[in-house]
Amino acid sequence: MDSVFYENNQIPKVAPESVGIPSQAVNDFMESVQRRRINLHSFMILRHGKIAAQCSYAPYAETLRHRVYSVSKSVTSAAAGIALKEGLLHLSDRTADFFPEEVEKPLHPFTARMTVEDLLTMRTVHRGSTDTSKGRWVHSFLNTHPSHPSGTTFAYDTTGTHMVCAILQKITGQTVHEYLQTRLFDKIGIGPVYWEKCDQGINLGGSGIWCTTEDMARFGQLYLQDGIWNGERILPEGWVDASFTPHSDNSNANFTLDGCHGYGYFFWKTKYGWCAFGMGGQLIVIVPEKELVFVSTANTMELKDGQQLILDSLWETVYPALSDNPLSEDSGMWGSLKEKCRNAQVLGTDVKHSSWEKRLSGRRIVLDEGCNGIVEMEFRFRQDEGGLLLVNNEGEQVIPFGISGFRKSADVFTGLDAFAKLKWTDENRCILQVELPDQVHRHEFHCAFLDDAVTVQLKSVGGLRNSSLNGYLGALWNNQ
Secondary structure (H helix, E strand, O other): OOOOOOHHHOOOEOOHHHHOOOHHHHHHHHHHHHHOOOOEEEEEEEEOOEEEEEEEOEOOOOOOOEEOOOHHHHHHHHHHHHHHHOOOOOOOOEHHHHOHHHOOOOOOHHHHOOEHHHHHOOOOOOOOOOOOOOOOHHHHHHHOOOOOOOOOOOOOOHHHHHHHHHHHHHHHOOOHHHHHHHHHHHHHOOOOOEEOEOOOOOEOOOOOEEEOHHHHHHHHHHHHOOOEEOOEEOOOOOHHHHHOOOOEOOOOOOOOOOOOOOEOOOOEEOOOOEEEEEOOOEEEEEEHHHOEEEEEEEOOOOOOOOHHHHHHHHHHHHHHHOOOOOOOOOHHHHHHHHHHHHOOEOOOOOOOOOOHHHHHOOOEEEOOEOOOOOOEEEEEEEOOEEEEEEEEOOEEEEEEEEOOOOEEEEOOOOOOEEEEEEEEEEOOEEEEEEEEHHHOEEEEEEEEEOOOEEEEEEEEEEOOOOHHHOEEEEEEHHHO
16 A cells, blocks of 8 residues: 555554444454454554554553564564664575674584574574574574474474574664664654563574564554655565565465465464564564554463464454445444543453352351362452452461452462453352563463362463463362
8 A cells, every 4th residue: 555644653543434444343353253262452453544442451551562572573574674774784694604602613504504594584404493492592502403404394394584683683783673763663663672682692583572562553554565664664665565476385384374374574474464473463464465563462272272262253243344435424333432442341341240259258268179288269259349368387478359340460380460350150160360561471260160079271372381380179168
C-alpha cells in the first residue's frame, strides 16, 4: 500500500466501519478468543494505516511493555536491512570472517562457508540453537561441530539470530538497540523499548525485546508500506519483498503458523500474509492484499502451537468480513465494542460467588498431599476480594486476590509484580489466576470442593518455566 502520512507521528483511531471492518466482526473475534479460552493480553487491528480496534485485557495495560520473544528476530532482520542499505553488510558476507578472534582452528568447512543470508533464513549449519550456558554465545556458535552444510535445510536457531546482532555490533560499534534508535525507532514512533543483552553486551536478537502493542503495530505498518514512513525510506528498496519471500522450506519445523508455508528473512509465511512470531502468541500479522496489520500479545504456552488459536479466530471472524469499501456506520455495535474493550479482563468480566466462600473463609486446611513444600492453606473472603494463605516450612505467605477485578501484590513464588483474581466457574469450582506481566507468566490454582474433600491443581505457565510449581494439593475434610 502507499505510505500514510501521520501528523505528529500519531496513528489515527477510527470506527472500524470507516476502513471496511464491521464492528460485529471484531466483537466476534473477541467472543471466539473467549470461547477458545485463549489467554490473550492485548490485540490491535490496523486497516489502511489507521487503528480500527484495540483492546488490552486487565491486568495488562495499553502502556505496558510486553515481552515479545521471537518477534525480536524480525526487528533484527530490519536492522540487517538498514545496514545493507548503508553498505556496511552484504548477504553474501561469511559469518566467521567477522570474528577471527573467536574461531578455534581449524574451522569446519561447513561453518566457514555460512553466510549472513543463511542466518536470516534459518539455514545455518546447526540442527538447533547452540549452547549459551557459558555466556560466550559467538564462540559457541562458531565452534560447535556442525551437522550439515549451511543454506540447505531449515532448522530453527535462535543463536543464529543472535549472531546477526553480534555482526551488526561488530561493524557499527553500537548495540543493535543503539543502532536502530535513530534509524528506526525514533522515526516511526516506537519506544521506549527495552532490549535484553547477553553477558558480552550484545542484544539478544532472537528474543530480548519488551515493547507495547502499538510499537508492534507500527513495525508491522512499516513493512506493509514497503519500509517507508511519512515519505522517508527507512528500509532499503526491495528489502520487504525479500523478507516476504519464502527462501526456506519450513515443513520440517516442530511448530507452525497455519501449517508450513515458508520462511523469509526472520518472517513466517501464513495462510494470507506474513507474520513476526514470538513464543506464547506474540504476533504481528501483515496481510498486504487487504492492507491489514493485526497484532497480539498473549500467553498460550500451555498449548503446543497455541498461537494458532489466535490466528484461527482472526481468519474466521475479521478476515472474511473485510470490505474493500467503507461500510455504513454501526454506532450501536461500535459503542458496545468500545465499552467491552474498556472493561476487558483476563478470565472475563462476569462476577460470580459461591456458598463455599462462607464455608471456607478462615478455615485452615492441613494438606494430606502437597507440592512445592506447601503443607497448609486457608482461603479468606471479604465481599469482592480475598486472599489465599499458603504455609510451608519457611512460614506463611498470602496471595491477595480480587473477584470483580485483579489485585496487585508481590508474587509469593518469585517476588515479581503480580496481579491475582479468583473466578468461580460453578458452585463447587474456582480458578485463582496470578498474572506476572513482566515475564509473560502466570500461576493457576484450579480448585474443586466436595463435602468431604478439596483438590487444588497448581499450574505454572509461561516464560519462567518453573516445573516445581506444577502439582496438586489435596485434603480430606474428615481428616481435619
